[in-house]
Amino acid sequence: MQFVVASLFVFAVFQEVTHGEEFGYDGNIGPMYWGERYRECAGKHQSPININVLRVKQVTLPELVLVGFDDSIDNVHVTNNGHTVLIEVKNEPHPRVRGGPLDSDYIFSQMHFHWGDNDTFGSEDKINHRSFPMELHMVFYKEEYKSPTEAVKHSDGLTVLAFFYELDRHQHPAYDDITLALQNVTEPHTSVVMSHPFSFLNILPYDLKRYFTYRGSLTTPPCSEVVIWLDFEQPIRLTHEQIEAFREIRSAHGKITHNFRPIQPIGDRVVFYNIDNNYYVYNEIEDHEDTTTVRPSRRKKGRSSGTSLVPSTLSALSVIYALSINL
Numbered sequence: 001m002q003f004v005v006a007s008l009f010v011f012a013v014f015q016e017v018t019h020g021e022e023f024g025y026d027g028n029i030g031p032m033y034w035g036e037r038y039r040e041c042a043g044k045h046q047s048p049i050n051i052n053v054l055r056v057k058q059v060t061l062p063e064l065v066l067v068g069f070d071d072s073i074d075n076v077h078v079t080n081n082g083h084t085v086l087i088e089v090k091n092e093p094h095p096r097v098r099g100g101p102l103d104s105d106y107i108f109s110q111m112h113f114h115w116g117d118n119d120t121f122g123s124e125d126k127i128n129h130r131s132f133p134m135e136l137h138m139v140f141y142k143e144e145y146k147s148p149t150e151a152v153k154h155s156d157g158l159t160v161l162a163f164f165y166e167l168d169r170h171q172h173p174a175y176d177d178i179t180l181a182l183q184n185v186t187e188p189h190t191s192v193v194m195s196h197p198f199s200f201l202n203i204l205p206y207d208l209k210r211y212f213t214y215r216g217s218l219t220t221p222p223c224s225e226v227v228i229w230l231d232f233e234q235p236i237r238l239t240h241e242q243i244e245a246f247r248e249i250r251s252a253h254g255k256i257t258h259n260f261r262p263i264q265p266i267g268d269r270v271v272f273y274n275i276d277n278n279y280y281v282y283n284e285i286e287d288h289e290d291t292t293t294v295r296p297s298r299r300k301k302g303r304s305s306g307t308s309l310v311p312s313t314l315s316a317l318s319v320i321y322a323l324s325i326n327l
Helices: 031-037 173-182 240-248
Strands: 003-007 057-059 065-067 076-080 085-089 096-098 106-115 134-142 158-167 190-194 211-216 227-232 236-238 272-274 284-288 291-295
Touching (some): 085 173, 106 158, 173 190
Parallel strands (some): 158 227
Antiparallel strands (some): 003 190, 085 106, 106 134, 134 158, 211 272
């Protein structure tokens, strides 16, 4: 795999990854001080949160439609912006998503990662207080707002598809291109262009029907409360070595050992759990850490089967979703 390496400053189109030197994860620029400079970081509907699966509201939402996720995309940029690894698509049209809790189309802006300094923590949202070693955020802006910059001015401006990672003994082949690119962007504000086509669907888990959704915020300053979050239940499985490659990324102050915000109060918010109506087509069920592991009978090459994060009694239920609820 060949990469064209460019040493440049990249200005992210999404404010979650801007303000390069104005916040961090330690010391007097760490998360506990963000609210002093960015008022909304002290808001009542902040992210991330802990999702208690016994307190979620089970719903059946319209089918989530992922447009362009299985396309082979050229001109994909991988960037170290000093806080995270950022993946952007330069060619048009960009992938988009609609359905589920979304009332219109949302256009892909960028994706990025959050991790910890070891495999016991690193994700931002948690499930039953369980942390995962890494989390992927795929950021989309509402089409009618024309740009991410305009979208963050509106309460429904952004949606983030969030995916947890967990350890596996077997290497995930679809991540080879990403981890190879990381070797060329260890220094802050460097970027590489993938010369090999990149497909979103290949790096995601098999089951994209079951997810938690809630209203929240950006997880970095300015912490704007404009995000419809979709946290997918089934994790992506990577080896320790594949996750470790992200920990080699450096900021201006050294290796980025952790870049996740602590859990925020859920307050008066309700977390919804979307039921998979085709739950019973999964024919292999194993017990794993007091949860039900559900593995599809078939899977696409390069896709992660992962495990289920909630009890089968919760997954198997289905209720009618009314659009009048607070989403």
